[in-house]
Amino acid sequence: MIASRHASPSLSLGPYGTVSTMGRIAVDSVTVRYGDRLAVDGVSFTARAGDVVALVGPNGSGKSSLLRAAAGLLRCGGQVRCDGRIAFLPQDNGARAALTVMETVLLGRIRALGMRVPETEVAHAVSTLDRLGIADLAMRLVPELSGGQRQLVFLAQMLASEPAILLLDEPTSALDLRNQLSLLSLLRGLARGCGLLVIVVLHDLNAAARFADRMLVLCNGRLVADGPGGEVLTETMLANVYGIRAEIGRSNEGVPLVVPICPIGCGDDP
Amino acid sequence: MAALSAAGAAARDGWRRLAARRAAMLAGGVAFLAVCVVLDAATGPAMLPPAVVARSVLGLGDDPMVNAIVWSIRLPVALMAVLVGAALGLTGAVMQTILNNPLASSYTLGVSAGAGFGAALVIVVGTALPLPEAQAIPLSAFLFAALACAAVWLLGGLRGATPETLVLAGIALMFLFQAALATLQFLASPEALQQIVFWLFGSLQRATWSKLGIVAAVLVVAVPMLMRDAWSLTALRFGDDRAAALGIGVRGVRFRGFVFVSVATGVAVAFVGTIGFVGLVAPHVARMLIGEDQRLMLPGAALTGAALLSVASVASKTISPGALFPIGIVTALIGVPFFAWLIIISRRSHW
Numbered sequence: 095m096i097a098s099r100h101a102s103p104s105l106s107l108g109p110y111g112t113v114s115t116m117g118r119i120a121v122d123s124v125t126v127r128y129g130d131r132l133a134v135d136g137v138s139f140t141a142r143a144g145d146v147v148a149l150v151g152p153n154g155s156g157k158s159s160l161l162r163a164a165a166g167l168l169r170c171g172g173q174v175r176c177d178g179r180i181a182f183l184p185q186d187n188g189a190r191a192a193l194t195v196m197e198t199v200l201l202g203r204i205r206a207l208g209m210r211v212p213e214t215e216v217a218h219a220v221s222t223l224d225r226l227g228i229a230d231l232a233m234r235l236v237p238e239l240s241g242g243q244r245q246l247v248f249l250a251q252m253l254a255s256e257p258a259i260l261l262l263d264e265p266t267s268a269l270d271l272r273n274q275l276s277l278l279s280l281l282r283g284l285a286r287g288c289g290l291l292v293i294v295v296l297h298d299l300n301a302a303a304r305f306a307d308r309m310l311v312l313c314n315g316r317l318v319a320d321g322p323g324g325e326v327l328t329e330t331m332l333a334n335v336y337g338i339r340a341e342i343g344r345s346n347e348g349v350p351l352v353v354p355i356c357p358i359g360c361g362d363d364p
Numbered sequence: 365m366a367a368l369s370a371a372g373a374a375a376r377d378g379w380r381r382l383a384a385r386r387a388a389m390l391a392g393g394v395a396f397l398a399v400c401v402v403l404d405a406a407t408g409p410a411m412l413p414p415a416v417v418a419r420s421v422l423g424l425g426d427d428p429m430v431n432a433i434v435w436s437i438r439l440p441v442a443l444m445a446v447l448v449g450a451a452l453g454l455t456g457a458v459m460q461t462i463l464n465n466p467l468a469s470s471y472t473l474g475v476s477a478g479a480g481f482g483a484a485l486v487i488v489v490g491t492a493l494p495l496p497e498a499q500a501i502p503l504s505a506f507l508f509a510a511l512a513c514a515a516v517w518l519l520g521g522l523r524g525a526t527p528e529t530l531v532l533a534g535i536a537l538m539f540l541f542q543a544a545l546a547t548l549q550f551l552a553s554p555e556a557l558q559q560i561v562f563w564l565f566g567s568l569q570r571a572t573w574s575k576l577g578i579v580a581a582v583l584v585v586a587v588p589m590l591m592r593d594a595w596s597l598t599a600l601r602f603g604d605d606r607a608a609a610l611g612i613g614v615r616g617v618r619f620r621g622f623v624f625v626s627v628a629t630g631v632a633v634a635f636v637g638t639i640g641f642v643g644l645v646a647p648h649v650a651r652m653l654i655g656e657d658q659r660l661m662l663p664g665a666a667l668t669g670a671a672l673l674s675v676a677s678v679a680s681k682t683i684s685p686g687a688l689f690p691i692g693i694v695t696a697l698i699g700v701p702f703f704a705w706l707i708i709i710s711r712r713s714h715w
Contacts, residue, residue, distance in 0.1 A: 167608055184605040191601030193656045196379050198602075204610055207595050209659055216379055217368075224372040232375030233382065236602075248606075255610075 116143040117178035117258030117291035119164060124172035126159040126315075133159040134170070135315035141308070143178075143258065146285045147293045148306035148323075152336055156315040157295045158185065158263050164293070165261050178258025178291070183248055185263045189236045195247050196232045199223060202254030222254045226280070242273035249280070260284065262294040266301070274298070278305040303327055304349045311335060324350050386660045389653055393667035397446065400674035404442035405434050407681045444571035444635065445677040445691075446670040447579045449642055451632040453669020455625045456643030457650065457662055458590065461597050462621040463534075464527040469643035470509075470629040473534030476640065477541035478512025479505040479633040484548045484560045501563070502575075502634035509633055512537055513626035517619070525615060526604070565690030566637035568677055575635045582631045590624045590662065593617055597658040641696040642669045645703050652710050672699055 119141050126134040134156040141147050149157045163170035165182035181202075199219040200207060206215055223229040228246050231239065236247060245265055252260060260281070266274040282305050284290045296302045302309050303323025311319035311326055313335045319326045327350045332340045343351040368376065406417040412430060419425045420434045452470070459468040470476050482504035490497045516537050520530035549557055596617045599607040604614050633639075649672075650664030676695040683689050 165609070182609040184609055187603065187605075189602055189606075191656050192651065193598065193601060194382070196375065196382075197598065197655075197657050201595065201599050201602075201610055204595050204599060204612070209591065209594070211383075216376060220368060220372045220376045220379075223375060224369050229369060229371035229375045232371075233378040251610075 116289060117176070118142045119174070119176040119180075119259055119291060119293070121160075121164055122173040122175070124160065124163050124170050124174060126156065126163050126168055126170045133315050134163060134312075136172070137312070137315075137317045138172075139310060139317065139320060141291055141293060143289045143291050144285050145291055145308060146282050146306045147291075148302035148309045149293060149295045149312065150297070150299060150302050150309055151312035155312040155335075157312055159315075160312065161261050161263050161293065161295055176259060179255060180259045180261060181252035181255050181257035183252055183260070183262040183265055186241070186245060186248075186265070186268050189244060192235050192237060194232070195223070195228070195234050195236060195239070195250075196220075198236050198247055199250045199254050202251040219250075219254055222250050225253070226250050241268040242270070242277070245269065245273070245277060249277075253284075257290070259291045260293070262292070264295050264297065266296065266298070274301060281305070299323075299327060299352045300349075303351075304345075324348075327352060382655075386654050386657075390660065390663055390667065393664065393671065397667060397671050397674060400671055400678065401442045401446060404445060404674055404677050405438040407678050408433075408438055409686065440571040440573050440576050441568045442674065442677065444568050444576055444579070445673045447576065447583060448568075448632040448636050448639070449646070449670035449673030450666035451579070451583060451628040451669070452639065452642040452673070453646030453650070453665040453667070454587070454590070454662060455629045455632075456645075456669070457647035457658075457665035458597070458621045458625055459643070460647050461600055461658065462527070462618045463531050464600070464603070465531050466648070467644070468531065468534070469640075470625055470633075471638065471640040471643055472538065473531065474516060474537030474539075474541055475509050475512045475534075475625065475629045476633055476638045477538045477545065478515075479509040479630065480564055480638050481541045481545045481548070482506070482508025482511075483563050483634075483637070484545055484552075487556050487559050487563065488548050488552050505634040506630035508541075509630035510626045512541060513622055513629075517622050525618060530618075562690070563637045564692070566639040566692030566695075567688075568636055568691055569688065570635060579631050579635060582627060586624055586627055587666075589620070591659070593620060594659040594662060597621070597662075598656065601656055601658075637692065639673070639692045639695055641699045642672050645699055646672060649703070649706060652706055 122138050123136045124134055125132065125136055137160055149161060151157050159168060162168040164174050165180055166174065167182065196219060199222055200211060200215060203215050203218065206212070220229060220232065223232055226246050226249065228243065228250065231243060231247065236244060239247065266277055269277060278301055281292050281294060285292045306323065308321060309323050309326045310317060311331065318335060319331055327342055329340060329342060332338055332352065339355045341353045341355060343353055345351050402414050402418045402421060405421060406412045406414045410433070412433065416425065416427065416430055417434055420431050421439065425431045456469040459470060459473065460466055483501050486493065486497060486500045486504045490500060493500050516530060516533045517525065519533035523529040549560055552560060596612045599610050599612050600614065600617060607614050646669035647665045649668045650661050654660050654664040673695060676691055676698055679698055680689040680691050680694040683694065
């Protein structure tokens, strides 16, 4: 259960570089059950402002459930304590509603909106769009945007609520390589520059190692590894968690690179 | 606040223009509706000049004869068309939003069928009731509309009140009530059968000032409560997940929407009978013209529904001079071509 979810004090959403309130999240032996199935099994970790934490693991390992539990959207056992407002981005399953980008971002401020939208809220939404460099999309309809643009719009919606903690569920799954890189560097910029705490579910281990300060590896609902990419990504871990054989290389910048040796099903699995 | 870039300033101006355009559209809708009401009051067995009717409606009429016709006979009918049309437009809009389904309306999901069954029940067994039929029929229709709504909610709620389960429950209820209604029709005497059929066609002619007052009172209470959820309903258009992530109590919004649909459909259908097409189509028209922002889309759907029923009311009196076409039939006959035209001119792939 959520012990406390403080609303952060009104903080200025200035340009890059302004440090907002310090977010902190402490997840303590959280368990999530769906009927008889234990999706998350006693996971504990803490993370603080300025961190980018990547949550990785095979399909069905409990990443999304853990993230939802942390966001307070799922009943769970154990305790989640957080300081600062949380913004949660669900997995992208498209958007069919013919709402404009502006309306979508305003929704991030839903508590401040009434039958009239105050001028300050309009200005706030516009400056949030400006900050992500997508103000030119403001009057476009969300279903007509590309996948990359859509994710930026929903990121703007999150930021409009002036969160201290960003939880994102596979934000890059529908993006091409370039958009993946730019979204992830944007998230890292938000953590470094604005002091946000970012927890992001990712499937791409190389991207996770490159952009996250820390990787949490889930397997069958349990936390099996926690640390920087260089420590977490080992041949043993990949064999145990993903059931693949892989070599761990290094990029020129020293970032670990996972190179699978043999795709599953090619005939000579160990 | 950081200074806006050129794109930011353009965005702000674009938003202002959009807001102004939408406000102008709503104002245009109100003006159009006013014209419809005057035309509706001018049409009848004795055609009156619209200008004279307009003066009378505004309280400036000096012909007692015209005043009597307008105020005691025609205006209640014309205003009933407006209120019922608005109520049906709103219920359709709310249903389509909370059920995330473009085919949802109180007609397609069993609420109207429930009301029809309630009315038919009184017509068939009416003599056994302590109330006079004129009061028992609307009351029973209202109660069965509420019952149908509650049944949809409970049945759909068994599996978590998701849009899918609620839609399925609604469809099931519609077939159930239609079968029950058909059974009553099968068992009814020829006179009762005729009365049932005419009730189901719908008619505005039963309108009186007191009935009008009841419908107005219900809407005056229910609509502001609905509008408080306007932004939450807008958020729901992106799906439950995204709405919940914004901190919206999705189940609560959906439940309150259901209560509104139950009450507004019940009171509308109770006094004029089942009118199908308005609730389905008015929200789509409003969405195409005004967009998805429910603060404006809901009033837009109400105006569209009101105008549609008002135009249908005029048409029902003019199609064959001297005879009154059932309003429920006329609504679809004039609404479908208009709707088809709107679908053709808009090239959207989403609804």
